[in-house]
Amino acid sequence: GENVEQHPSTLSVQEGDSAVIKCTYSDSASNYFPWYKQELGKRPQLIIDIRSNVGEKKDQRIAVTLNKTAKHFSLHITETQPEDSAVYFCAASSSGFNDYKLSFGAGTTVTVRA
Amino acid sequence: GAVVSQHPSWVICKSGTSVKIECRSLDFQATTMFWYRQFPKQSLMLMATSNEGSKATYEQGVEKDKFLINHASLTLSTLTVTSAHPEDSSFYICIPPRRRDNYGYTFGSGTRLTVV
Numbered sequence: 134g135e136n137v138e139q140h141p142s143t144l145s146v147q148e149g150d151s152a153v154i155k156c157t158y159s160d161s162a163s164n165y166f167p168w169y170k171q172e173l174g175k176r177p178q179l180i181i182d183i184r185s186n187v188g189e190k191k192d193q194r195i196a197v198t199l200n201k202t203a204k205h206f207s208l209h210i211t212e213t214q215p216e217d218s219a220v221y222f223c224a225a226s227s228s229g230f231n232d233y234k235l236s237f238g239a240g241t242t243v244t245v246r247a
Numbered sequence: 248g249a250v251v252s253q254h255p256s257w258v259i260c261k262s263g264t265s266v267k268i269e270c271r272s273l274d275f276q277a278t279t280m281f282w283y284r285q286f287p288k289q290s291l292m293l294m295a296t297s298n299e300g301s302k303a304t305y306e307q308g309v310e311k312d313k314f315l316i317n318h319a320s321l322t323l324s325t326l327t328v329t330s331a332h333p334e335d336s337s338f339y340i341c342i343p344p345r346r347r348d349n350y351g352y353t354f355g356s357g358t359r360l361t362v363v
Binding site: 234240 | 281289290292293296338340342344345350352354355356357359
């Protein structure tokens with residue numbers, strides 16, 4: 134099955150700086166890569182996603198890049214703000230035999246220092 | 248868009264009792280449903296997949312006799328935690344698989360289970 138690895142597990146950045154979270158996946162059939170933000174006590178919320186036919190996608194301060202050959206994708210948050218503090222999960226989904234199962238990375242706790 | 252209703256949102260139960268969690272698809276039909284568990288400060292791990300009209304598929308290490316999963320109809324999937332123990336305290340969330348023409352996932356609201 135799919136194995137998604139995520140690094141780092143914790144990330145502390147100064148307000149205004151950038152944050153980068155990296156993930157790798159194992160299943161070459163995976164074709165959809167969403168990123169979720171989870172605040173304490175709440176369910177994960179989708180913040181950005183990318184399909185395998187796209188190399189980069191940007192939405193205001195958030196961007197995601199995908200390297201299919203290397204099987205890794207990254208989340209970039211620019212001009213970080215205190216409200217960006219949360220746990221971020223990457224995920225991968227395959228359209229293959231495993232019926233679109235969503236596999237999550239271990240998560241990154243991001244702390245933005247004011 | 249797809250809407251998934253999950254109930255209850257939180258529940259406290261005594262050790263040894265059973266708890267049923269319901270997941271309903273309100274505006275679409277789902278032949279399968281993924282059930283995930285999230286322990287504190289951990290990631291979401293797939294427990295099992297319910298299948299309408301057939302037995303659920305459990306991930307390795309998940310006790311099928313303890314976590315009863317039923318897909319009663321095309322709009323209802325349930326997870327019953329039987330003989331609950333404090334170590335079963337967790338956040339449980341249902342997620343229907345994405346459709347072939349729609350890459351997005353809709354999450355249930357989640358159920359926080361505390362066993363005392």
